[in-house]
Each structure stands twice: as structure tokens, then as C-alpha cells.
Amino acid sequence: MKITVIGAGYVGLVTAVCLADIGNTVICVEKSSATLDELNRGMSPIYEPSLQEMLQKNVDEERLIFTHIMEEGIKFSDILFVCVGTPESKVGKADMSQVEEVSRQIAENMDSYKLIIEKSTVPVNTHKLIKRTIKRYARKNLEFDIASNPEFLREGFAVHDFMNPDRIIVGVESKRAENQFRELYKPFTDIGINLIITKNAAAEIIKYASNSFLAIKISYINMLADLCERINVDINMVADGIGADKRIGRDFLNAGVGYGGSCLPKDIKAFINIAESYGVDFSLLKETEKINKNRINQFLEKIEDNLWSIKDKKIAVWGLSFKPDTDDIRETPSLDIIKRLVDAQAYLMLYDPKATDNFKKLVPENNQIKYLKDKYEALIDADALLIITEWKEFKEANLDRVKELMNIPLIIDGRNIFDPEVIKNKEFDYYSIGRDPVKSDNEEYFEYIIKKEDSNIENI
Numbered sequence: 001m002k003i004t005v006i007g008a009g010y011v012g013l014v015t016a017v018c019l020a021d022i023g024n025t026v027i028c029v030e031k032s033s034a035t036l037d038e039l040n041r042g043m044s045p046i047y048e049p050s051l052q053e054m055l056q057k058n059v060d061e062e063r064l065i066f067t068h069i070m071e072e073g074i075k076f077s078d079i080l081f082v083c084v085g086t087p088e089s090k091v092g093k094a095d096m097s098q099v100e101e102v103s104r105q106i107a108e109n110m111d112s113y114k115l116i117i118e119k120s121t122v123p124v125n126t127h128k129l130i131k132r133t134i135k136r137y138a139r140k141n142l143e144f145d146i147a148s149n150p151e152f153l154r155e156g157f158a159v160h161d162f163m164n165p166d167r168i169i170v171g172v173e174s175k176r177a178e179n180q181f182r183e184l185y186k187p188f189t190d191i192g193i194n195l196i197i198t199k200n201a202a203a204e205i206i207k208y209a210s211n212s213f214l215a216i217k218i219s220y221i222n223m224l225a226d227l228c229e230r231i232n233v234d235i236n237m238v239a240d241g242i243g244a245d246k247r248i249g250r251d252f253l254n255a256g257v258g259y260g261g262s263c264l265p266k267d268i269k270a271f272i273n274i275a276e277s278y279g280v281d282f283s284l285l286k287e288t289e290k291i292n293k294n295r296i297n298q299f300l301e302k303i304e305d306n307l308w309s310i311k312d313k314k315i316a317v318w319g320l321s322f323k324p325d326t327d328d329i330r331e332t333p334s335l336d337i338i339k340r341l342v343d344a345q346a347y348l349m350l351y352d353p354k355a356t357d358n359f360k361k362l363v364p365e366n367n368q369i370k371y372l373k374d375k376y377e378a379l380i381d382a383d384a385l386l387i388i389t390e391w392k393e394f395k396e397a398n399l400d401r402v403k404e405l406m407n408i409p410l411i412i413d414g415r416n417i418f419d420p421e422v423i424k425n426k427e428f429d430y431y432s433i434g435r436d437p438v439k440s441d442n443e444e445y446f447e448y449i450i451k452k453e454d455s456n457i458e459n460i
């Protein structure tokens with residue numbers, strides 16, 4: 001089939017490359033000339049496993065073309081994927097100006113029937129606004145359909161997730177649009193992937209509701225982690241136990257310093273706003289956000305508890321990206337943690353396998369902050385090591401070497417990457433999330449709680 005993708009950002013580029021790879025001819029419209037130059041040289045401007053190779057292959061085989069001319073893209077095919085950005089505005093809503101602009105351009109340039117597909121994450125009922133805009137600005141009275149086909153691509157797995165989705169969600173309002181999707185996604189349905197056809201508004205909600213549910217799971221396990229610390233139970237045992245129930249599932253039950261990235265924090269805020277605009281109070285999501293923000297405070301308390309005073313301490317930090325296998329630092333927990341440690345007058349040695357260059361732009365090197373090219377170098381004479389992102393290379397670190405290099409063998413692990421037994425056997429002072437007693441005198445704390453409960457009972 002012939003397909004047009006508008007916007008070669010993260011979602012647009014992955015969509016264009018993958019749809020070309022399954023045999024379609026795809027034109028991708030991108031207005032940034034710098035991005036376009038790279039793409040025309042067969043270079044991917046973003047890092048995603050397999051994307052570069054697939055991009056090059058499909059450009060070489062002439063199934064994938066890039067242009068900056070919107071008219072060319074719109075006239076090229078009947079199927080238009082709108083993949084432009086919907087960043088968070090100052091008031092926590094999604095900024096829809098790019099979607100509005102593209103809708104006008106489609107209206108002004110369309111010369112035959114079009115299926116216009118929202119792929120960007122957009123507020124509920126955006127399809128109605130696109131429809132109104134197209135009707136207002138269309139030069140001719142042409143038929144068109146608006147559809148919603150949200151993406152569920154994780155950074156670092158985007159190509160994999162596109163090619164092997166758990167499900168494909170499509171919102172349509174006509175049989176004609178439904179049939180086009182059935183044809184487009186036949187290579188997927190032929191191998192048993194579930195294509196869920198629903199209404200536009202439902203598809204729009206499904207996207208926000210999915211990301212919000214994932215955030216709820218993370219905040220829930222983090223809340224449980226706080227309890228586990230107080231009663232000296234390992235949060236991973238609890239997560240394994242509840243996650244073994246198929247209705248719950250083990251994924252996204254890893255306790256830590258909280259969720260970040262360009263999607264979960266933004267989408268949850270926007271979803272709260274959407275609900276509010278319809279008079280519904282999403283208090284559960286507000287609490288989810290609150291728990292997430294508080295993870296940073298708790299992590300800093302842990303650092304303070306263990307260092308006594310942060311001032312003048314040399315602290316090594318492993319992990320700057322919001323999660324492993326990406327150089328993305330948007331809403332990364334490490335940013336707040338590092339800023340607070342700088343304010344507390346610590347000296348920081350920072351290391352990340354991929355995100356250093358991006359992080360440096362936000363937090364430049366100075367007399368308190370040094371970036372290292374090697375994870376071991378960052379440890380020299382350190383009073384503590386903080387782990388904020390669970391990169392594989394950290395899990396595989398040579399612990400004897402780590403210990404040798406540090407001034408004090410103290411590790412505060414915000415992602416639970418090590419087995420506490422193993423690491424304590426190596427005589428590290430090791431603290432993680434939801435797996436240690438709050439204080440070393442946990443027994444006393446337990447007795448205190450029992451006494452408090454007894455006195456409550458007596459009072460009754």
C-alpha cells in the first residue's frame with residue numbers, strides 16, 4: 001500500500017520505517033531541514049536498536065522516501081499518519097498546535113478521499129477537532145475519515161514493539177476506514193496479532209489509560225516498598241508473589257526511584273487534565289504522581305542517612321538516562337537527584353553509557369561535577385556510589401574492583417540491581433529500595449511498633 005507519515009520524530013520515523021519494511025511504499029514528511037538532511041543520507045537521527053539498518057535498507061530499496069513538501073506527502077497516498085509532537089504545555093495539557101497546523105495543511109492540499117490517522121498521543125475527542133478543521137479549511141467537498149491508531153512503543157524497543165505488538169488498537173467511525181486498516185495490518189493479523197477495532201474516542205482513551213495504568217503499577221510497588229523497608233521484607237519477593245497472578249502480572253512491578261521519560265509523566269498529567277475538563281476527579285492518578293515525586297526525596301534521605309552529611313562528600317553516580325538502553329534524559333530521576341546533591345555541596349562523578357552528552361547540556365561540568373568516560377573511573381576515592389539507572393553493564397560490574405577503587409564501599413542502589421546477600425558478602429555497605437530495614441536498629445523499631453500497638457489496644 002502507499003502510505004504517508006507526517007513527522008519524522010520518534011513515533012513517525014519508527015512507523016514509517018516499519019511500515020516500509022513490511023512491504024508498503026512510504027513517504028515521510030519532515031519540516032526540520034537538519035533532520036531531513038540526515039534522513040536523506042540514510043542516517044537515523046535517533047538511536048533505537050535496528051532502526052538505522054532498517055532505515056538504510058528501505059531507503060536503498062526505494063520503499064521509503066523523505067520530503068519537506070507537505071503537498072507532495074498529502075497527494076502521495078490516501079492513508080495519512082499524523083505523527084507530529086504533542087508536548088506538554090505550561091499548564092500540563094498537551095500542546096496541540098502542531099496537530100492543528102497539519103490538519104489545516106491536509107485540508108488545503110487534499111484532492112481525493114483521505115484516511116487521516118492520529119498516531120500522536122492526543123486528548124480525547126481530538127478527532128472531532130481535526131474533523132472540524134478539515135471541513136473548515138478544505139478547498140473541495142471531498143470525503144475523508146478520521147481514525148485513531150495509538151502507539152505503544154517503548155524507547156529502546158520501539159522497532160521490536162512495532163513489529164511484535166501485544167495488540168493493535170484502531171478507532172474508526174466508518175466501515176471504509178475499518179477495511180483499510182484490516183488491509184494495512186493484514187501481515188500482523190495473519191500471524192495472530194489481535195487487531196482491536198473500536199471507536200475513535202475509545203482509542204484515544206486507551207492510550208492515556210494504558211500509560212497511566214503502568215504508572216499506577218510503579219507507584220503502587222514503590223508504596224509497598226516503603227512498607228517492606230519498615231518490616232524488613234524484600235519487595236522483590238512481594239512483587240514476585242503478586243505478579244504471579246496472571247490478572248496482575250510481574251511487569252512494571254520493579255521498585256525504584258520512580259518513573260521518568262517523555263511519556264508516563266506527561267501523559268498522566270494530561271489525563272488528569274482531560275478528566276478534570278469533563279468534571280471527573282482522577283484522584284488515583286494524582287496520588288500516583290505524588291508518590292512518584294516523593295521517590296526522589298526518599299532516595300535523598302537514604303543518602304543523607306548513610307553519609308550523615310552530604311557536604312564535601314565525593315559521590316559517584318551511575319546512570320543518567322531515564323531508563324537503560326536509551327540516551328533520553330527527559331524527566332529522568334537523576335536530574336533532580338543530582339541538582340539536590342549539588343545544592344548540598346557534594347562533589348559528583350557522573351557516568352552513563354549513552355546519555356552523558358545530553359545530560360551535559362543541562363548540567364555542565366564545573367568544580368562540583370565531573371563526567372567520566374568509564375564507570376570505574378567515576379569511583380576513584382568515592383564516599384558512595386549511587387545507582388539510578390539499571391544498565392546491564394552496571395549489573396555485570398566487577399565488584400572487587402568497585403570496592404578497591406572506592407574510599408568507602410557504600411552503595412545506594414535506586415534500582416535494586418544487586419542481590420543483597422551477594423553484595424553484603426563482599427563487605428559492601430549496601431542499601432537499596434524496599435529491601436533493607438529503615439535503620440540498622442530495625443529490631444528496636446519493630447519492638448517500638450508492637451509496644452505502640454499494645455498501648456493502642458489498652459486505650460480501646
Ligand code: UGA
Nearest residue numbers: 151152153154155252253254256258259260261263322323
Ligand atoms: C512508555 C510505555 O511503556 C509505552 O508502551 C508507550 O508507548 C510509551 O511510554 C509512549 O507513550 O510513547 P517509555 O516511556 O519508553 O514507554 O518507558 P517505559 O519502559 O514505560 O518506562 C517508563 C519509566 O518507568 C522509566 O523511568 C522506568 O525506569 C520506570 N519503570 C518501569 C519503573 O520504575 N519500574 C518498572 O517496573 C518499570
